[in-house]
Amino acid sequence: MSYTFALAGNQNSGKTTLFNQLTGSNQHVGNWPGVTVEQKTGTMIHHHHGNQTHIGLPSIRRRRRRGRDLPEEFTDVNIVDLPGIYSLSPYSMEEIVSRNYIVRDKPDVVINCVDATNLERNLYLTLQLLELGRPTVVALNMMDEVRHRGDAIDIGQMEQALGVPVVAIAARRGEGLDELVRRATETAQSHTLPRKLDICDGAAHKALHAIIHLIEPEARAADIGARYAATKLFEGDAPMMEQLRLPPETRHIVEEILAEMERELDMERAAVMADTRYRFIEKLLAACVVRGADEQGGRSDRIDSVLTHRVLAIPVFLVMMLLVFYLTFGPLGSFLADGFAALVQDGVNLVARALESWGVAEWVRDLMVNGVLTGVGSVLSFLPTILILFLLLSILEDSGYMARAAFLMDKPLRKIGLNGRAFIPMMMGFGCTVPAVMSARSMNTQRDRRFTIMLTPFMSCGAKVPIYALFTRAFFGGQQVLVMSLLYLAGVLAAVVSGLFLKRVVFHGDASPFLMELPKYRLPTARNVGRQLWDKGSDFLKRAFTVIFLATLVVWFLQSFTFSFRAAASVQESMLGSIAGLVAPVFAPAGFGSVPAATAVLTGIMAKESVVSTLAVISGVDAQSTAMLTAIRGVFPSTLSAVSFLVFVLLYMPCVAAFAAMRREMESGRVALATVLSQTGLAWLAATAIYQVGRLLGLG
Amino acid sequence: MTESVRRTLADLKPGDRATVATVGGAEALHRRLLDMGLTPGVQVLLQKTAPLGDPLEIHLRGYALTLRLEDARNIGIRS
Incomplete structure (x- = not known):
């Protein structure tokens, strides 16, 4: 059976x-x-x-x-x-x-x-x-x-x-x-059906039964239970009105019945039905439940006397969030991520040697090792980070704290059209956009998820730090803290401005009411947390081997061959270099219209880590050497153009892995694409504005 | 529906108890308030406000609910 x-x-x-x-x-x-x-x-x-x-x-x-x-x-x-x-x-x-x-x-x-x-x-x-x-x-x-x-x-x-x-x-x-x-x-x-419950009395009872009789034929025709249909009509349910296809005169009578009842009870119809149900439940509970001596919700209230305390709540919250961030992206997280990455690299090397010893053709080897394995390997290295983050997040969620976090952060986030639950994705965005976007799943409506995901990439991710560090050394005499702080602030500012804009233009109107249960605190179970981790991990891997895999292949191909399909001797000669040559003039108004800069922007779409390495490869120097600083100063003629480039890198589209996550969580490739294109457009505008204004002020 | 000076849930102070008299709000909000148990006649306790002053945490029907001040203004009370 x-x-x-x-x-x-x-x-x-x-x-x-x-x-x-x-x-x-x-x-x-x-x-x-x-x-x-x-x-x-x-x-x-x-x-x-x-x-x-x-x-x-x-x-x-x-x-x-x-x-x-x-x-x-x-x-x-x-x-x-x-x-x-x-x-x-x-x-x-x-x-x-x-x-x-x-x-x-x-x-x-x-x-x-x-x-x-x-x-x-x-x-x-x-x-x-x-x-x-x-x-x-x-x-x-x-x-x-x-x-x-x-x-x-x-x-x-x-x-x-x-x-x-x-x-x-x-x-x-x-x-x-x-x-x-x-x-x-x-x-x-x-096939035992529930016994019919008569939960209402008085005027409500009279009205409900009148409607049941009245609409019976239409309900039967639509294959909907008459009682269910009548109850929904009672509540003023528009979709049910549609489904039943009531003739106008019947609609009119239903309306009359309900208006009459509203007058008699001095209460609006949906309220009458809700009140009726709750009164039935109160009576039922009085008959079935014997309360013990323990006061209700005592333990949760006691925990909340600290965790949502007027003064303590925010510091406690910030400490918890820093802890989550620190465990995910700090020593523990990077130790696991690096260890895993090294393991993947060992695997890649092993395959590379095996292919060599088997005498496989060089271009196949290059495709396998530099195209496929390295690409997928670099994406796989996200896995430990994702698992740690979701281990911590599902503990916070299952324990009931996440609802409190939303309670605490709702007011500031509402100003830009979001609600309290958007805080976590935003904060995780400073670490890595991929898990940050995935964590937006906890938001209740699609509108909120999409809105949050659109703003998350503006939180400058960890992979951009080496870019900032290099440029600071080359142009700003090592004013690391100042430059980084300004860039991070600029990212947050871009999110706030975009939020205000999106709230007015794209997402107005259908914000769902923020009415949320604060559940009792409970210990998370290993089984549920494990299930979460498995779901997130396997979901990410599935994507790593589809979208990201494909993108890696394309970039490898563009990087390795010329347009006449001969192996390219250098990046500049490759298809990627040629495309960069075409794209470069677009960046001229922003002050970095050179081919190396354009190539770095393009490979940055693959992974932000590639920006620095691309610049190094094209200049033919080691990324860590002092020669690199000179090379960078050659690519970017002025400090102003360097600033403009940094702002562009800060704001333009996130990497392919993040895009794949966005596409999944936004549940629409089109929306995700529109999002990253807008981000790139905004980045170009901001960079160009900075460069042109700077020039007018005589800074260039 | 007939109060002259309407007091709402938003006027309560932490620790105050009140009885809901009327439930307003546009369609979706109205229905959601009712569904969450805010029906005329129900007893509520304003447990606390969030540290930044908004939203509110109320206790009713044996559970804790949070809602925003602006939404709470739709709920008329009698003390």
């Missing part, structure tokens, strides 16, 4: 933990068709004998993979993890996706994961899921915490009140999962 279970629940309800527990490593991440909401699916196989159920038998999985049929007593289940939501309103993509999936794709069972320590708000979604009229099982998660707190929940009573099976579980400890699966499977087999 094979079934589909849909997993629905609030954010922070432990739904991800439950999903990971049920599916193990059998997960697939994709997108919901037609929209850019992440869809996670997984499979689970379980086994019943008698009235016992066991989840996930590895030996069965292997058997299954070999294509053999499952014996009778095993059930194969697909699990679809719906987005974490608080309601089924028509105002967010995540909520629309969830309700449409349940109504149209008709999963065999909806498992509603509920945080049992926070029942009042969690059950609000439960009631809406029940309105959909599909087979449902409620999983009361975090029962271990409920017990620990000294509370008691009468499960039988709750089943009675809700009219669906209710199972107590503790997903993070694996408690109750077999029972949950057993009840869900039973519900799927018997």
Whole structure:
């Protein structure tokens, strides 16, 4: 047998933990068709004998993979993890996706994961899921915490009140999962629909039932439950109005009914429905829950008395962020990154020697070693950094601190059209744009993600430091600190100005309200953190071997051959050199219209590390030598042109690896491309303005 | 819907408790406020404001919610 279970629940309800527990490593991440909401699916196989159920038998999985049929007593289940939501309103993509999936794709069972320590708000979604009229099982998660707190929940009573099976579980400890699966499977087999709940009374009850009767034919025609349809109309739900195709006179009567009810109750219709649901829940909880002596949320409040304290909060936050930054990009991070890079280099050398000893043609060797391996190797060296960063970030996220960070930083970031959650990507941008862009995933809406990602590259990344250092030595007598500070500030300024511009012109209007739960502090579980790391790591590797791999090949090709496809003796002679020759005049107004400078700009697109090495190779000197300083002064005739070049390098498009990450997280190649082109345009404008104004002032 | 001098959630001081009287806001915000449990009649506690004065942390229905001052102005209260 094979079934589909849909997993629905609030954010922070432990739904991800439950999903990971049920599916193990059998997960697939994709997108919901037609929209850019992440869809996670997984499979689970379980086994019943008698009235016992066991989840996930590895030996069965292997058997299954070999294509053999499952014996009778095993059930194969697909699990679809719906987005974490608080309601089924028509105002967010995540909520629309969830309700449409349940109504149209008709999963065999909806498992509603509920945080049992926070029942009042969690059950609000439960009631809406029940309105959909599909087979449902409620999983009361975090029962271990409920017990620990000294509370008691009468499960039988709750089943009675809700009219669906209710199972107590503790997903993070694996408690109750077999029972949950057993009840869900039973519900799927018997196709038991939830009992119809009459949650409303008085005028609301009268209005709802009038609407149910009125729209019954249209609801049947549209294959939507009449009660669900009527409830949505009650709430003033525009998409439901569309779907039902009500004739104008029916619409008019519905409107009349609701207006009448609003007058009678002196309350607006959506408020009436929300109030009705919450009152039902209050009554239910009064009957089913016995509170212990422990005060609610005591521990979290105590932690927050320091972490969101009026005076201490900001210093504590800054120390934490510096710590994250330091661990990721400081000694530990660079030790691992360097070690890994050395390992990759050893591998490359090994292959190079092997190819040589096998007598492989030189151009093939060059392609393999300098094109493929070196390119992919340089990208692979990002991997340790990404893993450390996401280890720390997922600990912060799962513990509940990330929501507090957003709480603290919301006010300043709002000024440029973002919200508090944008702080992390922005800060990580000073280290490396690739993980910074990937960390924007934690933002709730696509608008916020895209907006944040557009500004992140302006935070000057670590790979640009050697460029600044070289130029400072060559032109500014070693005023390292001053020059670097000014450049970093200029980057932040560019982000602020762009933010203000984007807020006015591109992203106006549809900012989602910043209404966020501050979840209770909890210890992160190794399993969830490990899962995060695996997802991020494998996602990055996949890209390293596709987009970035391709880009590396192209650059190698352009660098190694002339337009007549002969091996190029030097970079200048190569296609890249010729293209740089064509591009160079574009940079003349900015004061660095020479071919070497243009070549460095082009290879900088591959990796910012290449800017210095390209300049060195073209000048034929060692990058570390003093001859390099003289060579640089030859390429850039004046200090002003050097400043202009630095500003251009600071602001222009990030490297290919970052672009690939942007494309992925923005969920659109076009938007990502438009972003990096705009950045390059802005960089050119800024550089040109500096150079021309400087010249007018007689500095050039 | 009939208060003359309307006090809102934004007028509360940390530690103040109040009962929600009206919930305003344009469509999406209005609905989201309701969904998060801010319905007429519910008891709320203003736990604290963020160190920079905005947003707010309120406690209601057994959980903690943060919202911005400008959004809190849509919620009328009676003390």
